Amino acid sequence: MSLRHAVLGLLSESPASGYDLMKLFNASLTSVWPATQSQVYGELNKLTTAGLVEVAAHGPRGRKEYAITDDGLAELRHWLTEVAPTGPQRHDGLLRVFFLGILTPLEAQSYLLTQAETAARAHTAYEQIDRTAEWDDEMISVYGRIALEYGLRMSTTMEEWARWAADEVTSAKARKAGELARAQRGRERPEQDEQPAGERHSGD
Amino acid sequence: MSLRHAVLGLLSESPASGYDLMKLFNASLTSVWPATQSQVYGELNKLTTAGLVEVAAHGPRGRKEYAITDDGLAELRHWLTEVAPTGPQRHDGLLRVFFLGILTPLEAQSYLLTQAETAARAHTAYEQIDRTAEWDDEMISVYGRIALEYGLRMSTTMEEWARWAADEVTSAKARKAGELARAQRGRERPEQDEQPAGERHSGD
DNA sequence: CTTATCATGTAATCCGTTACATGATTGC
């Protein structure tokens, strides 16, 4: 139910039209709560019916400027203080990690290093925003800066983790090669030292 | 479209029934790709129609044991190697941060410190898993360990960030109080005692 | 024989995505 609260939150800063809100979503909330135009207009109508926002002014081209109501502000406060956040839920990049075992170690490493680069690029983008934005001492921007810092720290951790993980794959490969060598020495029917591409791991 | 790939991924490790898969989802994939029972059973039927999995055996109580097909494995490999991950998209905990300005600084701090505690508890839970799980040297568990490390590192970063953020709120409050005092005195008198614990790292 | 577990499914509803449709006003 958080699209509703994202809209209420933006309107708590200043009145805006659906069109304005879309710009705000794309400018500042893309990475935490993306929304499409359909969604925003639909939600504004629902919020109006529920009495949490109201049309404060009509402008040219059928523009409707929405403002948050007292009920809306109460709902926003309630959400901020009483409703427990759930945290990020789905992460398809990490989901893939669980299944990297079906790839060759080299392919798996390549995947992890790509992840590292993606994180590094994200970090650079956040730094860019940090430099570009004017961080005046207003309360509003204190929290904007805090959210940005989250992005900066998370992308750093992500990159470090991915590089470490790629390295772990190397170590594991080495360990496995060692085991194979030992097994070869111990038995009479040695196998090839490289596994082609179709090796299954059903022997557990 | 990643539910499909989560199911394929689990079936690539061993054949399983829908019931088994649900246990696996709840045991190991809850935090990266949660799925409900309806979804899993529905997806298995779709996957069977698409020829990516097949019913390998029938058991008691109408149990259907599914196995991944060659086409399914090819699809899984394709997804792992060719399809770019999108990363986590929605984060309602961070979304709230953007709107903490409508709360009092104390309420905002309380929110951030609760986030820190949640992260700390998550970290402890991951450590518990780390200690409990048997990390044999199989390839499968290499990647399980890597995914767990992600959780460990991210929860640490999250906790540190939240504590830092709570601190920032204090500094901002202090700055604002300072401004008010200066405005009251009505004269210019620059002071240098502020900024208690605010170590910056993106040196500007 | 009764309960817990195993096992599969359907229906309703909501949320999110993509695409389509339409029109008013401003600036050149």
Add this chain to the structure above:
DNA sequence: GCAATCATGTAACGGATTACATGATAAG
């Protein structure tokens, strides 16, 4: 006049959530 921008909406589709429905079998 024409293009860019401003501005709002609807329709179709698929994914996710919740609730409901049903029954078989193993264990006590």
